[in-house]
Amino acid sequence: MKASSIKRRRKKQAAVFWILRGAAIVNGLALFVILFFIVVNGISAINWEFLSEPPRNSMTEGGILPCIVGTFLLSFGSLLVAFPWGVATAIYLSEYAKPGPWVRFIRLGINNLAGVPSVVYGLFGLALFVTAMGMGVSLLAGMLTLGAFILPLIIGTAEEALRSVPQTYREASLGLGATKWQTVYRVVLPAAFPKMLTGMILGLSRVAGETAPIMFTAAVFYTPEMPTSVFSDVMALPYHIYVLATAGTNIEETRHLQYGTALVLMALVFGMNMFSIWYRSRIQKRT
């Protein structure tokens, strides 16, 4: 009687564990299917011409060089804005702030900022940078919008990096007579920097693939010229995919170009992601 009840419970456990395993497998399978279709259909479009030339013939032929350049400029530009700013906020939260209602309020603000829909960032950028500040649809407006968009992620990863620096480092530095700022600048920041770098790369990969914030602020359907200043409008990979797939002159015939662009974007984003995952596990092993 008792033995059979235990057997039944074990059986039930085995069955449920297989269902849970199944859930994990579904995720892997879904990722695999998406990767499979994009890679198989996109690989034939990739050649040197595709990567090194601008689109021709109302975007039905040619390459995607301006989009690659645009996405690079937008991503690095936005990080240039968000990284120092985010790190400064993180330094405040982790090193200077004392727990209390004000810090709680700041954290609440950051959490809510992280939850603002990307298209709302687009509206914000359009209203503030493009029109109120008169930047027009430009690289600069896009960088600032994307910078605001990625700020919560940068703050989060930077703070985590600062908190992982052992308290003894700080005590040793303060004990030697260094001020708080000297301690932060000379001891804590260098120790936290590798981890912050992972956060930065993660942020870079996130903004590179983001479409909605740049739709009204920086990206255009087609521009024959490479950007010459921060006030030029640009083409960008994610927006190019969207435009070709929904509003191109010949949606069916440019399908291979769409797959090709999607493949390039995905390779870019995954490359950065995987580097940051690998780099993180390397740091963790060392400490």
Add this chain to the structure above:
Amino acid sequence: MAISRQKKELFMRMLFTLLGATGIIILTLILLFLVKEGMPIFSEVSVTDFLFGKYWYPTYDPPDFGILPLIAGTFSVTVISSIIAIPLGVMTAVYLAEIATPRIRGIVKPIVELIEGLPTVVIGFFGMVVMAPFLQRIFDMPTGLNLFNASIMLAFMSVPTICSISEDAIYSVPQEMREASLALGATHLETIIRVILPASLSGISTAVILGISRAVGETMVVLMVAGGAAMIPGSLFDPVRPMPATIAAEMAEAPYQSEHYYALFAIGLVLFVFTFAFNMLADYLAHKHKQVGAATL
């Protein structure tokens, strides 16, 4: 010398305190500009007519600015994607935190992170060119771009959010609680259901709410896959036009500071309020039921 060091110290402290408020400042600016650009529409349409009007024909003459069909679109897509994503995300989290060996964890966790990093435009593109024709063929529908397709794609992208936060919550349940339950003769499964899940429930609820919030605000997927018809859906296979898709699709053609332009900003404001409410709820849950530590046992 000593004074200058102290002065510098004071200056740095003030600087960082100021920079620390950046998040709040940006959030306030976003709200401010949404209100500034969205409010003028309410001199044309009353708030009730705007929120509960059944017709969205912004370019007709006279135009109709009722966003109920758009709210219904967002609502239906969110509910159906949640039905798929919540069980999938939580089950994967339980598997990762409790059952998987470290080696398998090392494989599955990066997969989940990669899904999270997938650009949404790529997911939307996949939904358009692969999933839509596929659904059209098996269900014999006029179009594969509909509520159902969009919900599947959205679910796929909210799973990582739900999974990674839930996993943290499950992982941080004190080992003593597991051991106590196992020592009383419970199986691992019984321990998970009766002890670990209740103990991590607040973390899991936070994860679920943040996942839902992400689905509410997601733009590219619904823009490309949901079909784009501004009507209240009657079936699972009807096309819909959620709020973010409406903003993204129409902003380019809405003349600057026209009624249409104001109305789109007002939709942005509604969207902002929705996601803000979800985030406050998530924050409330996370703080109200702080997880019990080993010391309180």
